[in-house]
Amino acid sequence: MFQVYGVLGLIFTALAIGVFVMAAWALIHAVKTPARAFAVTGKQTKNLWLIILSLAALFGFSAAVGFIQPLSIFTIAAVIAAGIYLADVRPAVKEIGKGGNQGPYGPW
Template identity: 65%
Template sequence: MLQIHGVLDLIFWVLAIAAFCMCAWALFHAIRTPARAFAIAGKLSKPAWLAILGLAALFSFAAAVGYLGTLSIFTIASVIASGVYLADVKPAVGEIGRGGSSGSSGPYGPW
């Protein structure tokens, strides 16, 4: 007999792992991005994003290991914060490092 609660628990656990991976990816990108790129792009400062994404990674990890509920307000806020970073801030600060498209450029950047 199929136990629906076991299947749902597995689905929510996989979603919690995915949320943690998303938060960790956003935090890793924020750590590697220069602080100057955040100011040039007109976004929050690097320390502010590191604090937000660090807490997001902490809460999503707590949900993944079962310490915090998967559908708690902290887990949902963590996914929203990392989603905002990945959808809005990451592309904006990524354009800063490329240097534009004027002139000829090779496979490794402008010449």
């Protein structure tokens, strides 16, 4: 017989894995970004973002393995933190440090 709770459990597990992947992706990008890029763009410091995204990845992993509920406040906070980083901070700091021969219309 088809169980509804089994399907919902799979959906919530997939969402929790998605939260972990999103937070891990943001954390990896923050680790690779130079610290001066955060200061130049006027964002929070690199160390603060590393702490926030490390906690987000921890909560995402905890939800993915079933230690905490996928819809807990910690998992929702992890999505919000990683989302803010990926939507606001990452585009701003991505352009810093590329250097090279940049003209007004692109590289030359």
